[in-house]
Amino acid sequence: MDLIQDRLLTTMAIYQNQVDYLEIRLQQSESTAIAYRGSQLDAVNRNFSLAGGIRACQKGGWSFVTFNGLDELNNRVEEAISQAHLVGEETTQLALVEGIIDQVNVELKRDPRGISLQEKRQLIENYNQLLLDFDPRIQTTAVSYTDQFSQTYFVNSLGSCITQERLDVNGRFGAIARGEGNIIRQGFESVASRCDYNVLQGIEDRVQSAAERAIRQLEAKPVKGGQYTVVLDPYLAGVFIHEAFGHLSEADFVYENPRMQELLELGKPMGIEQLTVVDDATIPDLPGSIRYDDEGVQAQRKYLIKDGILTQRLHNLETAGKMKEKPTGNARALSATYPPIVRMTNTAIEAGDHTFEEIIKDIEEGVYAVRMLGGQTNGEMFTFAAAEGYMIRNGEIAEPVSDVTLSGNVFQTLKDIEGIGNDLLYTNGGCGKGGQMPLPVSVGGPHIRIKNVVVGGR
Ligand SMILES: [Zn+2]
Incomplete structure (x- = not known):
């Protein structure tokens, strides 16, 4: 069994009888963000994180406490439990569900984690330039790319133990046009995928349609x-x-x-x-x-x-x-x-x-x-x-x-x-x-x- 999961289950076993309901969630994720505003590169970020949250319910009162690593997990769980005891004054009313044990994996096509930041940046820069060059009336753009791959561990006092992978890949393409009398019009297009970086490839026409729409609206x-x-x-x-x-x-x-x-x-x-x-x-x-x-x-x-x-x-x-x-x-x-x-x-x-x-x-x-x-x-x-x-x-x-x-x-x-x-x-x-x-x-x-x-x- 996975070490992280094992650790969460051990902690759950120690504390689950001290409140009406207890859950621990831990998320390991890596992400990329690239953003252009006009011809300006606004942001390039790579980010790795491991963080979690604990929720406890006692007599209808809820607490929520975050934690940043497994070292502090038990202390944080104790904190969540004592806070829930402080606020709870009624009865806990949760729908009855059975605990679920499962592991959910993403079926990846092209994995963005295997692609260099340089390559992602070049692709987004090209699309941004396409918008900027579309028409002299295109004043500026707002173009961004994000991807995030995460693995989330979840255990609760109902007996659930679930690990879920998730990928999100997003491209957003905005064009802002300025016409006679200083009127401003916007056009926007976006793409997203849950499994494939290639959703960003070969979408020149789609990206351009954002600029097309902004220009068309100038006539309205x-x-x-x-x-x-x-x-x-x-x-x-x-x-x-x-x-x-x-x-x-x-x-x-x-x-x-x-x-x-x-x-x-x-x-x-x-x-x-x-x-x-x-x-x-x-x-x-x-x-x-x-x-x-x-x-x-x-x-x-x-x-x-x-x-x-x-x-x-x-x-x-x-x-x-x-x-x-x-x-x-x-x-x-x-x-x-x-x-x-x-x-x-x-x-x-x-x-x-x-x-x-x-x-x-x-x-x-x-x-x-x-x-x-x-x-x-x-x-x-x-x-x-x-x-x-x-x-x-x-x-x-x-x-x-x-x-x-x-x-x-x-x-x-x-x-x-x-x-x-x-x-x-x-x-x-x-x-x-x-x-x-x-x-x-x-x-x-x-x-x-x-x-x-x-x-x-x-
Ligand atoms: Zn909403």
């Missing part, structure tokens, strides 16, 4: 504000379902919020029968995919909305225990030095059966909103700014428009979805919650058509 005139039938592209549909709805499905949020408990009562109709929303951690090679979550619960495909009906929400062991629902394997931590909290994985609106042409063909005047520039949510209200916009006129895509912001109430907007495309696509992203970001997730959707959306122009 601000959209006239009003209520429109709006078609979201798959990327924006995915962002919408993650940001506006997914976060409300996280049970830690629902549990603390009586109004949300009422609005999100399981069994409630949420939209048309064709509307199905999943959070699926089991799809291979996506950023949000995991075998086990950070409490050792097996990852699953969950139907948040199935055939228009609210069916499930996202849980960790405690929210599942308190709400008397099944654990869903959604406890995730940014790294072993953060406590796991309820998080999404790969969240998507499932495909329907309409082609894009069918979705737009009877729209007299509408807006086609593409990709995401930024946005915010506040409870059930949301505002998103699309990165690109086009008018839809008489069933066809017409002139580009800028300043397309969409806002509304998420529950009304879900009800107003009236068409769902057959072209589901997942996009990689980073999610922020509780000071832990960017957590790797993906968002997915097909083209969707929504009526009565408030579009704000300038």
Whole structure:
């Protein structure tokens, strides 16, 4: 048996009876980061780390303590246990799950650990130059590369002992264009893989499309504000379902919020029968995919909305225990030095059966909103700014428009979805919650058509 694992199990055996629940997580990782801003090399880092976290629960009170090496492990565990005893005043309510013993390895294609920093830097520099040279109106760029390989050891007092490898390779390519009257437009593209450095190879066209989009948007005139039938592209549909709805499905949020408990009562109709929303951690090679979550619960495909009906929400062991629902394997931590909290994985609106042409063909005047520039949510209200916009006129895509912001109430907007495309696509992203970001997730959707959306122009 692995020495580290052996050591964690020995410590667990000594202390596990002193609290209601105890877990130890240790992560060994190596990572690379390269970043360019314009022609300037902003950062080149290689990093190795070994660090962990201990979580204890006693009478419903939680503690979390980090540690930097195995030498101090037992002292830190004792600290976590005494802190949990200090705060616990109720009863511990955790969903009952069986301990799991397993080892999860990554099936690597081209391993970034075998490639020199020099070679990675050259590749990213070339892509950066491609953007800078694309058009004189490209003012600057934001281009970055990151890879991280980690091995995480996990043991808990329920008898789990899990070792998981994980690789993330990411490339991000942003271009900023400046046009007449000093207007600024951005274009963005990204690639990600969980097993292969070669995802970065031969993507010149894709990288250039970031600059193309920024330039194209310079021609766009601000959209006239009003209520429109709006078609979201798959990327924006995915962002919408993650940001506006997914976060409300996280049970830690629902549990603390009586109004949300009422609005999100399981069994409630949420939209048309064709509307199905999943959070699926089991799809291979996506950023949000995991075998086990950070409490050792097996990852699953969950139907948040199935055939228009609210069916499930996202849980960790405690929210599942308190709400008397099944654990869903959604406890995730940014790294072993953060406590796991309820998080999404790969969240998507499932495909329907309409082609894009069918979705737009009877729209007299509408807006086609593409990709995401930024946005915010506040409870059930949301505002998103699309990165690109086009008018839809008489069933066809017409002139580009800028300043397309969409806002509304998420529950009304879900009800107003009236068409769902057959072209589901997942996009990689980073999610922020509780000071832990960017957590790797993906968002997915097909083209969707929504009526009565408030579009704000300038
Ligand atoms: Zn998020």
